[in-house]
Amino acid sequence: MSEGLGVVGVLGGMGPLATIDFMRKMIEATPAASDQEHVPVVVSSIPQVADRTAAFRGEGDSPLAAMVASGRRLVDAGAGLVVMPCNTAHLWWDALAPALGLPMLHLVDAALAEGVERFGAGARLGLLATDATIASGLYPNRTPAGSGLQWLLPTAAEMLQGVMPGIAAVKAGDLTAARGLLLPVAEALARRGAQALVLGCTEIPLVITAAGAPLPVIDATQALARRAVAWSLAQRSAVPA
């Protein structure tokens, strides 16, 4: 048994359904025919974290202290790596990562690497994400140097009337309403020339999937899940049996 090796810590709860979606994508990314071949995971799904978008707008408390407290549960539980399936929470990455003292994988970097790999330098990507992720420039500002990725963003009205209420509907469990709000924005980005859609909020792939989107999608949740599984399997194989 190697139960102490390669334990992935998931700093979740932002939101709870997105946490489950991430865990499912880790399972799907693992070649396994029995329980024992799956990757060991500990999860802290503590949803009592102040709203990230409200904090960025200056309209609410900082989520940082609660994120650190939640992440410390993963340290205490023996995680060897921390991943955080919430894009907007990555605005606090620079303070969070050193406070936990464990290696972390960055969700946005995982998505951008997949974008470059699949669509090549200079690709035009449409971004669906929260108001705070968009307004902070989180995706464009982390674009790999030389990749030449081009960005298309929703308009302010599409954000206020489509994307933000769509994300809130996922958090409230109303997936049908969420899809009805988000899909028209995806279609608008397609009309304006996007070659692929970055699902840059972990609530969004719960309602917009590769099969039901007007464009190919880059699912940041899935990109991070694949990297987390690869990390764990590498830890396992690095140790003599």
Add this chain to the structure above:
Amino acid sequence: MSEGLGVVGVLGGMGPLATIDFMRKMIEATPAASDQEHVPVVVSSIPQVADRTAAFRGEGDSPLAAMVASGRRLVDAGAGLVVMPCNTAHLWWDALAPALGLPMLHLVDAALAEGVERFGAGARLGLLATDATIASGLYPNRTPAGSGLQWLLPTAAEMLQGVMPGIAAVKAGDLTAARGLLLPVAEALARRGAQALVLGCTEIPLVITAAGAPLPVIDATQALARRAVAWSLAQRSAVPA
């Protein structure tokens, strides 16, 4: 923020998909319109636990030490309660619960209470579960006194050719094959007079749901999820704001 209160610890990984199914059923059982209204959860999904059915048969190592180690991660992460979404693992309940030193809710008791409540004393229940859960008498032996619940079990051939390979197919991620193996056994129990089906292995509700079953179902996973949410909400409301 009440992030330290009412934290449910999920001793999972047996198997990983069943753990996610349990977490989803906790979310569905929670009245919440935002992240922050959901219940705080920590999860230890460490699948490197010896096969429970093989151990019961005397054909494999005991899973107890790995279950205790996984449960201690929940203690370390600050859980106030432990639940374990794996029926067969409850065969080691009497040793596990004192080793963790936290209150636990028993999955089988949750399912049996729901059976009595919905179908009344003397109801005839068909049981779908692993070979070890069936052979240990886990369900009949915990039947509440005076409930008069009557049990119908699969035949030995149905177990070997339908139920056990069906459960293994879920663990390998092949849900279509799993349903094809499990559904005929459910139908056989219906023909023999069962009034309701107890889904007494947490892999089974991934492929047999209320909508697609030949009989009403008692989903042990869902019954436990509801009790775990009720425990957490009661903890939260018991403390002055």
